[in-house]
Amino acid sequence: MFGTMAMVGATGAVGRIMLQLLEERPMLAKTYRFLASARSAGTTIQFKGQDYTVELLEPAAFKGVDLVIASTPDEVAAEYLPHAIAAGCKVIDESGYFRMHDDVALVIPEINPQDALNAKGIIASPNCSTTQMALALKPLHDAARVRRVVVSTYQAVSGAGLAGTDDLYGATRAVLDKTTYEQQAFKSPIAFNAIPQIGGFKEQGYTSEEMKMVYETRKILGDQSIMVCPTCVRIPVANCHSETILVETERPISVEEAKKLFSAFPGIKVVDEEVQGGYPMPCTCTGSDLVFIGRIRKDLTNPNGLTFWCVSDNLRKGAATNAIQIAELLAKHHE
């Protein structure tokens, strides 16, 4: 157990889940502190039956803190987390800012726990759409080496924060009632629509969200030879990202073997029956900490190919749960 843990960004979409998880799970630290920007500093957070005053996030705030879990926008992480490292804290970061830095560990505890334990600097938690895919790939990679991945995402609005959820419900009601609603998080209509852009445009016409799936997957699995071709799409689902994933492996994997590999791997649950509802869906997976896999089939176009459907709660395993699991791993090895 740590002496003092500081949570940065407890009032966001992920922060709220993180608080809930900390309430439910064994204590990580003897003392908890909550830090936020000037906008939220001074407000009160209820946690484990106690009132906590949110303190101002500033460079000096990390003094005496052993563990920091931060869930903030990239630019906030970039500005403040180096101060936490300088103050000697263990730092777990939910943001995308540091993930691909050479001296930063990018960790999914079921996959590369040692990277977290060996980390000298920031330990980053991967992007939500990457986490569930990387976890699904890991047992296949261990058994038969993943060579190539084609992935299409069906991403929920909660990935865009609380404003994303407000937009979905507000804009949808406006369509039904034939009124108007001004969206905050999404620049294209989200009600009853599909938006094939998440993040800005980066390399070769791919978006930042897509390139995260390329680079982060390689780093987490520790194999720069894995090739990923992603398309990321926002759809009008409240919570839980879904993905169609096609994998080519060095040797063929049968559906039966895949089911066994997935089922034996921690954090994965197979739901795969050829009946109505015999597969994971956002409405059945929300609130769970697991990655769900179904519709496992042989690729009809390549004997070494396997395709499946993967759903996970993007606020939980895709964000809060993974960060807390990293913290629990560190706590277990902390004296």
Next chain:
Amino acid sequence: MFGTMAMVGATGAVGRIMLQLLEERPMLAKTYRFLASARSAGTTIQFKGQDYTVELLEPAAFKGVDLVIASTPDEVAAEYLPHAIAAGCKVIDESGYFRMHDDVALVIPEINPQDALNAKGIIASPNCSTTQMALALKPLHDAARVRRVVVSTYQAVSGAGLAGTDDLYGATRAVLDKTTYEQQAFKSPIAFNAIPQIGGFKEQGYTSEEMKMVYETRKILGDQSIMVCPTCVRIPVANCHSETILVETERPISVEEAKKLFSAFPGIKVVDEEVQGGYPMPCTCTGSDLVFIGRIRKDLTNPNGLTFWCVSDNLRKGAATNAIQIAELLAKHHE
């Protein structure tokens, strides 16, 4: 122009669009008749400023009819359309029942018009999710031979008929208002959810909707060597199917060449700018007869691969428009 044209199933989701298209476009026949099951027979349809009494669909109803366009469930097509052929009619069928029969032509007029003109029996219009993909593949196939396709669909509820649309709006309002709604068309919740099953389970864990994309694509493009690996997913979008399509061709196609090939092909419109909204979306494509293509990129995993996003109005080019275009083609060559 034909002497008499009979429309079967004018009151369904596709039938309504078909009537609208017939109103807007040049006359196909001197006389129009409307046929339906006992439930709708006797009702009145307004068409081109005239009232038409819907006649009972029965084997004898096709006497004196030159052209039949049918938009009905599979079992209705199976029962009645052979009588239309026996009566000497040209028959265009929207249903899935006859599409893969050896003596039936499966036609997209921009791709294989000759198959319609040579047809001795029924001329079938392909499944909505197949039509937009086949049209997108055709110019690539002509230029560089398509070897392999990986497709994930984002399908609108209108593909499940009027009840599908009722379900989306009814179930969504119920969620927002915290009331209940009993769905008619979908067995899993459609509000704010994604359902990875369209049709029943068929071969090797693939659904009927998915296998249509495999078999119909080969038949339309006249090449049994084309391999397709599909995943079909229903999402809470009112109208227009979207698809992520990854294509491997015999020789590499650059993004620039693909744009040129797509742009030059009839029925396709390229919308592809690396800016917010610079791609087709259901909300921008509904009501159009075209197939829209955007987000054209090189496959990051294979030099012979190309990937793109494809959106089309499933009730129009995916159904009604394609059938009317076949009828117009036949009318042009009639006498």
